[in-house]
Amino acid sequence: MPDLHSPIELLRPPRIEFGGGTLSVIRPWVEERGFRRILVVADAFNAGRVDLLGLPGAVTVFGEVKPEPDLPNLEKVLAVAEAMNPDLVIGFGGGSAMDLAKLVAVLPGSGQTLHEVVGPEKVAGRRAALIQVPTTAGTGSEGGTRALVTDPATQNKLAVQSRHMLADLAVVDPDLTMTVPPAVTAATGVDAMAHCTEAFTSRRAHPIIDVYALEGIRLVGRFLPRAVADGGDREARAGLALASMYGGFCLGPVNTTAGHAVAYPLGTRHHIPHGLACALIFPHTLAFNAPSVTDKTGLVMQALGLPASADPGAVLEGAHRFCEGLGVEMRLSRLGVPEDDLGAMATEAHAIRRLLDNNPRDLGRDGILAMYKAAF
The missing domain is CATH 1.20.1090.10 (Dehydroquinate synthase-like - alpha domain)
Structure with missing residues (x-):
C-alpha cells in the first residue's frame, strides 16, 4: 500500500460552503459573474423546489433525472443544453443529478461523445460554470471529479473522470436533507x-x-x-x-x-x-x-x-x-x-x-x- 512518500493529487472545489442556510450564497455568486443562461439539473422532487436556490432571472429546469441515470437520460438533458447553451449549470439533487450536471457542463458543443470521454482525463475542457448542491447525504459527488452513467446496451456503468468536471462552487446545506x-x-x-x-x-x-x-x-x-x-x-x-x-x-x-x-x-x-x-x-x-x-x-x-x-x-x-x-x-x-x-x-x-x-x-x-x- 502507498505510504507517506507516495505521490497523490487532491482536487477540491475552489469554494465550498457548508452548513445550515448556506444556500443564500448562490444568488450573489451568480450575480457577481453575470450568468444569464442557467440550467438546473434535478430529479422531479427537487425540480419542484428550485426556488430555494434564489436564482436571478429566467431559469431552465431539467427535472427528469432518474435514480440510476442511463444514456437516454443523459441524451435528453444534453439536448436541452444544446438548445439553450447555458453559461451556468447547477446540479440540484443526489449523486445522479450532480453526475449528469458535470457532463452537461463539459459535453455540449465540445464535439466529444460520452463514450469518447470514458476513463480518466479525456474531457477536452469546460463549457459552462458549475455549481453543485446536494440534497442527500450519500455520494459526495459535489466534491469530486467523477460521473457515472449506465449503458443500457451492456448494463455497465460508464465512468468519466476529469478535473474539468470539478464544481466551481459546492453548497452543502444539510437542511435540504431533512425531507x-x-x-x-x-x-x-x-x-x-x-x-x-x-x-x-x-x-x-x-x-x-x-x-x-x-x-x-x-x-x-x-x-x-x-x-x-x-x-x-x-x-x-x-x-x-x-x-x-x-x-x-x-x-x-x-x-x-x-x-x-x-x-x-x-x-x-x-x-x-x-x-x-x-x-x-x-x-x-x-x-x-x-x-x-x-x-x-x-x-x-x-x-x-x-x-x-x-x-x-x-x-x-x-x-x-x-x-x-x-x-x-x-x-x-x-x-x-x-x-x-x-x-x-x-x-x-x-x-x-x-x-x-x-x-x-x-x-x-x-x-x-x-x-x-x-x-x-
Whole structure:
C-alpha cells in the first residue's frame, strides 16, 4: 500500500460552503459573474423546489433525472443544453443529478461523445460554470471529479473522470436533507460510509485520505442511527452531510474497491437504488477483506460503535447487524433479484477491474458468487 512518500493529487472545489442556510450564497455568486443562461439539473422532487436556490432571472429546469441515470437520460438533458447553451449549470439533487450536471457542463458543443470521454482525463475542457448542491447525504459527488452513467446496451456503468468536471462552487446545506425519508437516509448514509471504508482499506489507500475516510466512518456510526430515527435532527443531518462530503474526497485520489464492484450489477440489472445495493453488500466485502487489513478493519468496526475485530465471522455479523438495525433490507431475494441471475451478476461484477484491482484481497468470480448466495 502507498505510504507517506507516495505521490497523490487532491482536487477540491475552489469554494465550498457548508452548513445550515448556506444556500443564500448562490444568488450573489451568480450575480457577481453575470450568468444569464442557467440550467438546473434535478430529479422531479427537487425540480419542484428550485426556488430555494434564489436564482436571478429566467431559469431552465431539467427535472427528469432518474435514480440510476442511463444514456437516454443523459441524451435528453444534453439536448436541452444544446438548445439553450447555458453559461451556468447547477446540479440540484443526489449523486445522479450532480453526475449528469458535470457532463452537461463539459459535453455540449465540445464535439466529444460520452463514450469518447470514458476513463480518466479525456474531457477536452469546460463549457459552462458549475455549481453543485446536494440534497442527500450519500455520494459526495459535489466534491469530486467523477460521473457515472449506465449503458443500457451492456448494463455497465460508464465512468468519466476529469478535473474539468470539478464544481466551481459546492453548497452543502444539510437542511435540504431533512425531507429525505428514513429508508433513503439509511441507504445513502451507508453508501457514504462505504466510500470511506473502501478507500480506507484499498490497496491505493493513502495517509492523507485515511484522515477523511476514518472520520467519515465515525460520523456515520455516530449520526446515521439518529437521522434514521428522527429526520428532523439537524445535528445528525449535518454530521451525515459532512461524512458524505468526506467520502467524495476519498473517491478521486483513491476510489472504491470490491464493495462497489459487487453492488453495481444490483443497480444496472435490477434497478436497486445504489445506496441500498451498497448497504446490502457492505458486510460481505468488509468481512472478506478483513484478513488482509486487520488493523484497519478493527478501526472501522470501532468507528461504527461495534467491538473491534478482524475475525471475518464477527465482522460479517456486526456489520450486518448495523445495517439491519437501520431498517435496510439485507436479502436479495426480497428485492426481486432472481436466483438464476446470480451467476451472470458475478461475471459482470468480476469484469469491473478498475475497482477490483484496488481491493486489498484478490476476489475471484466464485468469491463474488458466494457473496451473492450468502446475501440471497
